[in-house]
Amino acid sequence: MKQILCERPHHLRMLEAEMPQPKEGEALIRIRRIGICGTDLHAFRGNQPYFTYPRVLGHELAGVIEAVGENQWGLKTGDQVAVIPYIECGTCIACRNAKPNCCTGMSVLGVHLDGGMQEFLSVPCDHLIPSTGLPLDHVALLEPMSIGAHAVRRSGVEPGETVLVIGAGPIGLTVMAFARQRGARVLAMDINKERLAFSQSWAKVDATINASEQSMERIVHLTNGDFPTIVFDATGNAKSMMEAFQYVAHGGKLVFVGLFKGDVTFSDPEFHKREMTLMSSRNATREDFLQVMSSAASGEIDLESFISHRVPFDHMIEHYESWTQPQSKVRKVIIELP
Ligand SMILES: NC(=O)c1ccc[n+]([C@@H]2O[C@H](COP(=O)([O-])OP(=O)(O)OC[C@H]3O[C@@H](n4cnc5c(N)ncnc54)[C@H](O)[C@@H]3O)[C@@H](O)[C@H]2O)c1
Ligand SMILES: [Zn+2]
Numbered sequence: 303m304k305q306i307l308c309e310r311p312h313h314l315r316m317l318e319a320e321m322p323q324p325k326e327g328e329a330l331i332r333i334r335r336i337g338i339c340g341t342d343l344h345a346f347r348g349n350q351p352y353f354t355y356p357r358v359l360g361h362e363l364a365g366v367i368e369a370v371g372e373n374q375w376g377l378k379t380g381d382q383v384a385v386i387p388y389i390e391c392g393t394c395i396a397c398r399n400a401k402p403n404c405c406t407g408m409s410v411l412g413v414h415l416d417g418g419m420q421e422f423l424s425v426p427c428d429h430l431i432p433s434t435g436l437p438l439d440h441v442a443l444l445e446p447m448s449i450g451a452h453a454v455r456r457s458g459v460e461p462g463e464t465v466l467v468i469g470a471g472p473i474g475l476t477v478m479a480f481a482r483q484r485g486a487r488v489l490a491m492d493i494n495k496e497r498l499a500f501s502q503s504w505a506k507v508d509a510t511i512n513a514s515e516q517s518m519e520r521i522v523h524l525t526n527g528d529f530p531t532i533v534f535d536a537t538g539n540a541k542s543m544m545e546a547f548q549y550v551a552h553g554g555k556l557v558f559v560g561l562f563k564g565d566v567t568f569s570d571p572e573f574h575k576r577e578m579t580l581m582s583s584r585n586a587t588r589e590d591f592l593q594v595m596s597s598a599a600s601g602e603i604d605l606e607s608f609i610s611h612r613v614p615f616d617h618m619i620e621h622y623e624s625w626t627q628p629q630s631k632v633r634k635v636i637i638e639l640p
C-alpha cells in the first residue's frame with residue numbers, strides 16, 4: 303500500500319509499505335479523507351514539541367471498514383467511519399473517571415503513533431464512529447470540530463452569555479460556532495482581518511475585535527463594562543494567553559484551548575478578585591464527536607465552507623510546504639484517497 307512518511311522535518315516521502323495487520327479488537331480501515339491541521343504542519347516544519355521521526359502523520363480521518371472481525375459495536379465491512387485518534391490507556395485516573403481525552407499515557411494516531419497518511423490503517427473498534435450518510439469530507443472534519451465542541455461543553459456556556467474567543471484560526475472558529483449554537487453572544491478577536499471576516503460569515507459571531515487596535519476599550523464598550531463571562535483563548539500565543547486574564551468578567555471563566563510550550567504567568571490579585579475559574583481543554587471525547595455529527599447532519603454547523611483546499615493523496619507532497627505559508631490562506635486542507 304502507498305504511505306507518505308515524514309522522515310524528518312521538511313522531508314515527506316511516498317513509499318510502498320506493508321499492509322497493517324489488525325490485532326484483536328481492531329478493524330482495518332481504508333483511508334478515504336485526511337484533514338490537515340496545524341499539528342501536521344508544525345510536525346513537518348520540526349517545531350511540534352515532543353514529536354519523534356519518522357512518523358506517518360494524519361489524525362483527522364474518514365474511511366471505510368475493509369475488514370473487521372466479530373465485534374460488540376455492530377461494525378461491518380463497508381461501513382463508513384470517523385476515527386477517534388486519541389488512544390487512551392484505559393486504566394489511569396483520567397480514564398477511570400471517564401476523561402480518556404486527558405489520559406496520563408495518551409497516544410494520538412498521527413502524533414505519537416503512525417496515523418492515516420496511508421491507504422490502510424488498523425484502528426481499535428471502540429475508536430470508530432459509524433458515519434454513513436455524512437459526506438466523507440465532513441467526516442474528516444469531525445475531529446477538529448470536536449475540539450471546539452469539547453471546549454464549549456466543558457466551559458458550560460449558557461444561552462445569552464457573552465463569550466470572547468481569542469484566535470480565529472480553525473480551532474477558534476470551531477469554538478465560536480459551538481458557543482453560538484448554545485445560544486451565547488460571541489465576540490471574536492484576532493489580529494488577522496480576513497480571519498475575523500470569516501468568523502462573521504461562517505461562525506456568525508456577533509462582533510469582531512481587532513486585537514491590535516484598542517481591544518480593551520472595544521470589549522468594555524461591547525459588554526457595557528461587564529466583560530465576557532467566558533473567555534476562550536485559541537491562539538497558542540503566550541502573550542495573548544497572559545493578556546486574556548484581564549478580559550474575564552468578575553465570577554467568570556478563562557478556558558485555554560490553544561497551547562504553547564512554556565509558562566503562563568498572571569497577577570494573583572487580578573485572578574483572585576474575580577474569583578476566576580481557569581480551565582484547559584484537551585482533545586475531545588466520543589460524546590463530542592457525536593454532537594458534532596448530529597449538528598453537521600442537521601445543517602446547524604456548515605462543514606462544507608470550512609474546507610479551503612482539496613488535493614489528491616498522490617499530489618499532497620508537492621503542495622505541503624506551501625500550506626505552511628500564510629499566503630496560502632489555508633484553513634482546512636482535505637486530502638482525497640480513492
Ligand atoms: N485543545 C486541544 O486539544 C487542541 C487541539 C488542536 C489544536 N490546539 C491548539 O489550538 C491553537 C490554535 O490552533 P489553530 O490551528 O487554530 O492555529 P492558528 O495558528 O491557525 O490560529 C491561531 C489564530 O490566533 C491568532 N493570534 C495569534 N496571536 C494573537 C494575539 N496576540 N491576539 C489575537 N489573535 C492572535 C492568529 O492570527 C490566528 O488566526 C494552537 O495552539 C493549537 O496547538 C488545541
Ligand atoms: Zn488536527
Ligand SMILES: [Zn+2]
Nearest residue numbers: 391394397405
Ligand atoms: Zn489513561
